[in-house]
Amino acid sequence: MSDRRLRILQIFNRYLQYGGEEGIVTQIGEALEEIHDVENFFYSTREATGNSAWSKLLIPWKSAYNADVLLKLRHYRETGRFDLWQIHNIFPVMSPVVYHKALEWKIPIVHYLHNYRLSCVNGFFLNHGEPCQRCLSGNFWPAFQTACWRNSRLESGWMGLITNHIRQMPLFEEVFRWVAISEAQKREHVKMGIPADKIKVIHHFLDVKAPPLPPAKSSTAIFVGRLSPEKGVEKLLEAWKQVEGGERKLLIMGDGPERSNLEAKARGLRGVEFVGFVAKDEQRKYWQEALFSVVPSIWMEPFGMTVLESWSNGRPVVAHAVGALPELIREGVDGTLADPANVEDLARQLDALLSNPKQAESMGLAGRQHLENYFSRRRWLKEIAIIYDDLLLSCRV
Numbered sequence: 001m002s003d004r005r006l007r008i009l010q011i012f013n014r015y016l017q018y019g020g021e022e023g024i025v026t027q028i029g030e031a032l033e034e035i036h037d038v039e040n041f042f043y044s045t046r047e048a049t050g051n052s053a054w055s056k057l058l059i060p061w062k063s064a065y066n067a068d069v070l071l072k073l074r075h076y077r078e079t080g081r082f083d084l085w086q087i088h089n090i091f092p093v094m095s096p097v098v099y100h101k102a103l104e105w106k107i108p109i110v111h112y113l114h115n116y117r118l119s120c121v122n123g124f125f126l127n128h129g130e131p132c133q134r135c136l137s138g139n140f141w142p143a144f145q146t147a148c149w150r151n152s153r154l155e156s157g158w159m160g161l162i163t164n165h166i167r168q169m170p171l172f173e174e175v176f177r178w179v180a181i182s183e184a185q186k187r188e189h190v191k192m193g194i195p196a197d198k199i200k201v202i203h204h205f206l207d208v209k210a211p212p213l214p215p216a217k218s219s220t221a222i223f224v225g226r227l228s229p230e231k232g233v234e235k236l237l238e239a240w241k242q243v244e245g246g247e248r249k250l251l252i253m254g255d256g257p258e259r260s261n262l263e264a265k266a267r268g269l270r271g272v273e274f275v276g277f278v279a280k281d282e283q284r285k286y287w288q289e290a291l292f293s294v295v296p297s298i299w300m301e302p303f304g305m306t307v308l309e310s311w312s313n314g315r316p317v318v319a320h321a322v323g324a325l326p327e328l329i330r331e332g333v334d335g336t337l338a339d340p341a342n343v344e345d346l347a348r349q350l351d352a353l354l355s356n357p358k359q360a361e362s363m364g365l366a367g368r369q370h371l372e373n374y375f376s377r378r379r380w381l382k383e384i385a386i387i388y389d390d391l392l393l394s395c396r397v
Helices: 020-032 045-049 053-057 059-064 067-080 097-104 141-146 153-168 183-192 233-240 259-266 284-289 305-312 343-354 357-374 377-396
Strands: 007-014 037-044 084-089 109-112 177-180 199-201 220-224 249-253 272-276 292-295 317-320 335-338
Touching: 007 020, 007 067, 020 037, 020 084, 020 305, 020 377, 037 067, 059 153, 067 097, 084 097, 109 377, 141 153, 177 183, 177 377, 183 199, 199 377, 220 284, 220 305, 220 343, 233 249, 233 259, 233 343, 249 284, 259 272, 292 305, 292 357, 305 317, 305 357, 317 343, 335 343, 343 357
Parallel strands: 007 037, 007 084, 084 109, 109 177, 177 199, 220 249, 220 292, 249 272, 292 317, 317 335
Antiparallel strands: none
């Protein structure tokens, strides 16, 4: 690890609603402060949209070319003298100007990948709830045809044009290093055209401070996450119909655009409780009730921080076998995996652990041990430092 402290500018476009991605970017910045100097340039979609009708009309133009962002980037360039830009997200309104200026000013880029936005206008490889990779090659005409982002042909088509413009840049080759958060995510980006040797896989980390929770005393499963279509809570409710009964409970912790729809679907189901958004420091009491957590995602999860959070509490995970989840979860050791195309399989996995609390307890402790052994901040810092050391070496050549 180099002794030189680099000056790193982290670039991130906040979404309208706070999500796990924003939390991860903040966590990454805080961890990096141990070895380098980091400044965050976070741009807010909410602030950009504003409240006036005029500001909302300007959003499409800001998505294509954001003059405000350009002004700020010029300021950072003049005053910061940064060694590199670490870009996390420029969608939807920071605009391609970020990439244009990095390439024009020859600023080294380390680009973190959090989703699949470079080949999908909604970033999830989902089209109205169904898997879709029709735009993988960079032709976004299918996005316009199917209105797969915000149910709007206009918005889907416009974002497709912007993303296509980005794909025409020499970005895939010129970024110094792309950071994928799983092997599963790397494979999809290689299919897009990013050279495999440009992508380094670095799994996320989770700092563990509190001891694991004592064994749960109730037959409870818990879902923690944003209530949006890709999270698969609708599938979870379908599976719950087959296992409900007695004292069994399903806690759904989180909020999002699908909440009212999901609450309507849950009417008549026994034991289902929506607890809404709960701050991190208040979540422990709900985890205390749970035998295990459920991650029923229907999109190709690039990682799954909820898995680590579940293990930190000493709880195993029942998850759909999609994306990176099979890469993280050791079947039968610290969790179980269900066929995402088979609701009955998910129901069987839920029933098995709800019926066997001792097994859930031992699997949860195995997950906690796995978390401490591998998913540590120390391991993450060691792996990310290799990228920066390689960058310093390339600058000397």
